[in-house]
Amino acid sequence: MKTFIISVATVGGFGAFFGALLGYFAEENPLVKAIYEVLPHGECGACGFPGCHSCAEAIAEAQASVDVCVVGGAATTEKIKKVVEEFKNKASKN
Numbered sequence: 001m002k003t004f005i006i007s008v009a010t011v012g013g014f015g016a017f018f019g020a021l022l023g024y025f026a027e028e029n030p031l032v033k034a035i036y037e038v039l040p041h042g043e044c045g046a047c048g049f050p051g052c053h054s055c056a057e058a059i060a061e062a063q064a065s066v067d068v069c070v071v072g073g074a075a076t077t078e079k080i081k082k083v084v085e086e087f088k089n090k091a092s093k094n
Helices: 002-025 030-038 052-060 073-093
Strands: none
Touching: 030 052, 030 073
8 A cells, every 4th residue: 555655646746747847848829828818718618619718829820710709799809800910010020
């Protein structure tokens, strides 16, 4: 029984360590972050995605249109268009 507990603790410790390490070094797409910030954060799934972050990723990767968020309505669509336009302008300047 002692061996089992040590094994579980060791595997759990490694999992926690490498998970934290991955979280520290993982970089999020700044466009995804900017789109996510203007979404209503209802996490309702009405757009067809499991949450607002998944929706933001799909919009940033052009897998969903900017008007996919039905809860946010036209105001959110305009904010998303503005964010995407700003990122396109920044990219074209570089």
